[in-house]
Amino acid sequence: MNLDAIAAIATEYPERQSAILPALRLAQEEHGGWLPPEAIREVADALDLAPAQVEAVASFYDMLHLAPVGKHMVEVCTNLSCALVGAQQVLQAFEEQLGVAPGETSEDGRFTLRAIECAGGCGRAVVVVVDERYREPVRPEDVPGIVEELKRGD
Ligand code: FES
Structure with missing residues (x-):
């Protein structure tokens, strides 16, 4: 180091x-x-x-990780403002696309999916943070495109 x-x-x-x-x-x-x-x-x-x-x-601190994480970190805010406009559906869409549950890393080590607390972007919910960059607002139908973009970029 x-x-x-x-x-x-x-x-x-x-x-x-x-x-x-x-x-x-x-x-x-x-x-x-x-x-x-x-x-x-x-x-x-x-x-x-x-x-x-x-x-x-x-x-x-939530942004520090004491266990290995995937190459890509996908974090879905599930707090109130995001929950009210479909955060659970967005999270579920990522689960389906990535094949992992929240808190898990895909077997190939490419993706970690997390449900997080308020990301501070409540006015543009649902907020998804991908590799420390905000995507907002995200709807379930946006998820396949985001995942495809990440896979293409690898
Ligand atoms: S509740 Fe989701 S960004 Fe604040």
Whole structure:
């Protein structure tokens, strides 16, 4: 892992603890989208903090992953505004297209599907976040095209 980059991040904050989150984001990028235990230890060592402090942050934030994820992350907001205009139907369409249930990764490792809390785009529900980019609004009939686009891009 790029320990120099983490050290550089740490200089941008008055407290080392404040650098944990950006350091973990960097570590996750470098570890293929998730944080194995050695990444937690490396970040802790680089910031001169206890691994438990780093792990507490890693386990709190939804965008940090402590288990392997697919090449593509598909997240469907199922909170109230999205639920009212068909989030469950959109989620079900992704389940059918990808062949996985929410929280699962496809056997080929290409897709992870998740149901998430409010993504902050309530005015354009249903919000779907694909590889950290918002698609909005998404209707069930849009789902095959999104999945096809992702498969074509691989
Ligand atoms: S409830 Fe879905 S974006 Fe807010």
